[in-house]
Amino acid sequence: MTRRRWAVLAALAAVLLAGCGKADQAAAPAPSYNDTDVMFLQMMLAHHEPEAKLLELGKKQSRDPAVRQVAVELDIEQAADTRTIRDRLTGWGQPLVSTANHSAHEAHGGLPLLDDAELLRLASLTGDEFDSTFLTMLIGHQHGAVELAHMETATGVDPATRELAARTDETVRAQLQQLLKMVA
Known part of the structure; x- marks a missing residue:
């Protein structure tokens, strides 16, 4: 050559x-997602953990069949959402729990979480007092899910995660209306 x-x-x-x-x-x-999408999913997992304990108490201790039924239905819905959230975070290679400083999330509403002390107090109640307190705690906790959903729909970018947030907002608002009627 x-x-x-x-x-x-x-x-x-x-x-x-x-x-x-x-x-x-x-x-x-x-990536088709941003930090808001990840934070929303991580915070929803953190939100579901104490709610699962609350719903378990409602299923076991309520004397009112309507209250027990609500606890069962919400538990089933939450379990499905939890699987979806875990799968999405795992698929993205993101941790299930935020690695950010806990105070980094205070600007997102300072959402109250059900703590073990509140759940222990609820577990010690019986009858109508249990049912009334359970419903009140559930209403307050469910409001937190609406706030998280609003955060996601405002600045999240992943279409599937935004859809989950929109569905959460719609579903939880309907649940809140039902719960408020039960407490009245």
């Missing part, structure tokens, strides 16, 4: 190799 042919082949090889590297870089899609 002549020197010129070697030069042409070397130049062609360099172009092909350079193109391959750029094609690999271009093929890597940008």
Whole structure:
């Protein structure tokens, strides 16, 4: 081969190799989610944890069949949402629990969480007092889910996560109307 042919082949090889590297870089899609999407999902998981304990108490201790039925239905819905949330975070390679400083979330409404002391107090109640307190605690807690959903729909970008937030907002608002009628 002549020197010129070697030069042409070397130049062609360099172009092909350079193109391959750029094609690999271009093929890597940008994430379809942002920090708000991740934070919403992580906060919803944190929101579901104490709610599961509250619903378990409602299923076991309420004497009112309507209250027990609400606890059962909400528990089923929450379990499905929890699976969806876990799958989405895992699929994104994100932790299930936020690694950010806890105080970083205070600006998002300072949402009250059900703590163990409140749940222990509820567990010690019986009859109508239990049912009334259970419903009041559930109403307050469910309001937190609405606030989280609003945060997501305001600045989240992942379509599936925004849909989950919109569905959560709609569903929980309907649940709140039902719960408020039960307490009245």
